[in-house]
Amino acid sequence: MTPTANTRATYGPVTAIGRSIFTAAEASGDGILLMLRALRYLPMGAWRRRGEIWTQMLICGVYSLPVALLVGAFSGMVIALQVGLALVDWDMAERIGAVTPDAMCRELGPIWVGVILAARVGSAMAAELGTMRVTEEIDALEVMSIDPARFLVLPRLIALTIMAPMLTAYADLVGTLGGAVVGKYQLGVSYGKYFYWVRRTLSASDILPGLLIKAPIYGLTIAVVGCTLGLRVKPAEGAEGVGTATRNSVVVALILLIVLNYFLSSLIRYI
Amino acid sequence: MIKFEDVHKQLGGQVVLDGLDLEIERGETMAIIGRSGSGKSVTLKHIVCLLFPDSGTVSVDGVATSSLDTRGVFELRRKFGVLFQSGALINWMSVYDNVALPLREHTKLKSAEIDEIVKEKLGLLDMAEHVSKMPADLSGGMRKRAGLARAIVLDPEIILYDEPTSGLDPVMANRINQLIKDVKEKLGATEVVVTHDMNSAYQVGDRIAMLYGGKIVQVGTPDEIRSSDDPVVRQFIEGNIEGPMD
Numbered sequence: 001m002t003p004t005a006n007t008r009a010t011y012g013p014v015t016a017i018g019r020s021i022f023t024a025a026e027a028s029g030d031g032i033l034l035m036l037r038a039l040r041y042l043p044m045g046a047w048r049r050r051g052e053i054w055t056q057m058l059i060c061g062v063y064s065l066p067v068a069l070l071v072g073a074f075s076g077m078v079i080a081l082q083v084g085l086a087l088v089d090w091d092m093a094e095r096i097g098a099v100t101p102d103a104m105c106r107e108l109g110p111i112w113v114g115v116i117l118a119a120r121v122g123s124a125m126a127a128e129l130g131t132m133r134v135t136e137e138i139d140a141l142e143v144m145s146i147d148p149a150r151f152l153v154l155p156r157l158i159a160l161t162i163m164a165p166m167l168t169a170y171a172d173l174v175g176t177l178g179g180a181v182v183g184k185y186q187l188g189v190s191y192g193k194y195f196y197w198v199r200r201t202l203s204a205s206d207i208l209p210g211l212l213i214k215a216p217i218y219g220l221t222i223a224v225v226g227c228t229l230g231l232r233v234k235p236a237e238g239a240e241g242v243g244t245a246t247r248n249s250v251v252v253a254l255i256l257l258i259v260l261n262y263f264l265s266s267l268i269r270y271i
Numbered sequence: 272m273i274k275f276e277d278v279h280k281q282l283g284g285q286v287v288l289d290g291l292d293l294e295i296e297r298g299e300t301m302a303i304i305g306r307s308g309s310g311k312s313v314t315l316k317h318i319v320c321l322l323f324p325d326s327g328t329v330s331v332d333g334v335a336t337s338s339l340d341t342r343g344v345f346e347l348r349r350k351f352g353v354l355f356q357s358g359a360l361i362n363w364m365s366v367y368d369n370v371a372l373p374l375r376e377h378t379k380l381k382s383a384e385i386d387e388i389v390k391e392k393l394g395l396l397d398m399a400e401h402v403s404k405m406p407a408d409l410s411g412g413m414r415k416r417a418g419l420a421r422a423i424v425l426d427p428e429i430i431l432y433d434e435p436t437s438g439l440d441p442v443m444a445n446r447i448n449q450l451i452k453d454v455k456e457k458l459g460a461t462e463v464v465v466t467h468d469m470n471s472a473y474q475v476g477d478r479i480a481m482l483y484g485g486k487i488v489q490v491g492t493p494d495e496i497r498s499s500d501d502p503v504v505r506q507f508i509e510g511n512i513e514g515p516m517d
Binding site: 132135136137139140141142143144145146147236 | 283316319321345346348349351353355356357359360361362372373376377418421
């Protein structure tokens, strides 16, 4: 009998937990294997699909830019405001010029861009590939001896791995500028003082790990999660399966980002 | 050429194939008939390695599909053209690009040569004037014809059709049946047609196999099936409500 909502309801809690763990482990394995299978086609596979890579870069990057700028600006503004309010009593409010860009480049820029991409792009990847599974387009590719890992997954992995650092750079920049605006109009810190501290304290070792380590890893992770969960949809699951994959892609990607963020931050300290 | 030996398959805990035995000869058109949900499409998916048997063997040209690695599966699939039930056109590609896709992926032909072949195949199926349309802009019949053009663009040895006439009006259904016969005549391909449309099975099949309860209950020529004494076959071809089928 096909597992249905009714039969699922008869599972005990231990069985349900066991099934969840098994499914998560299976999906993780699928994700890693899919990523390796796609990356195996580098570099020629990427060259042959360069048109699709450009399209995906447009979808992932350019169309996400307005949201990244908005979120980046307000992240920088809120950090400047909260830190500035704490420092103003010590007459050190201008030091927000040291704290804001540092927080943006090290943590907030990469993680917020990751959140935006998981919600906007990773979910769309899961929905698109899931729908292609339901409509037998993936089967059609496979029987044409066209590996979906090369044809569909590789361009998405490359596009997101490249565009995540670019969006992060913009988010870092507008966050820093947002901090300057809050400093001037809410904390009485002049642009001159703010940027004096930016120049004095901000170094390549603050900027580059977020751009060159965290952001690409987040981009790759989001793409792998979106593509894996999309391709795991079974044709018989139909629209419900696509919906579940889309929702799960956001949840799983966000959890992975938060966990990865801690471990990467810990590792980057030693670089 | 294609051989099923005692094939068993369960999907979602449900037994779909239960000891299926069937042999399809080179150059023949085998129509597999059976009720909806009887496992016809599952049978087809075993041939192209989209599914593998839980037990038993499916072999193509003497090679068991279960013994193939990923590379071997992709090599084997180069022999096939498949028309899916819905056409399964890639949604974000035009009709032209869909049909050109196998040529671009598997040959080193120049654009002009690809253009010539694509237009020839689409012309064969009366789709020449729709080359620039997107799949969403096509009717069901046009999608099937475009899907068929893509299936035959590499002149495959074996062509599989999954419910080629379902959802089509009788005129279009007959046209598709005629196309299946024409394609076989022109390419000399082996064909497997999965259908529950008896008119289609009689028209295109050199032999017809009736699938019921996960097994083939009878294989024979259209005339043998028409005059079958098997109660299951009789109930199916006559469409009787009462009979051994649930």
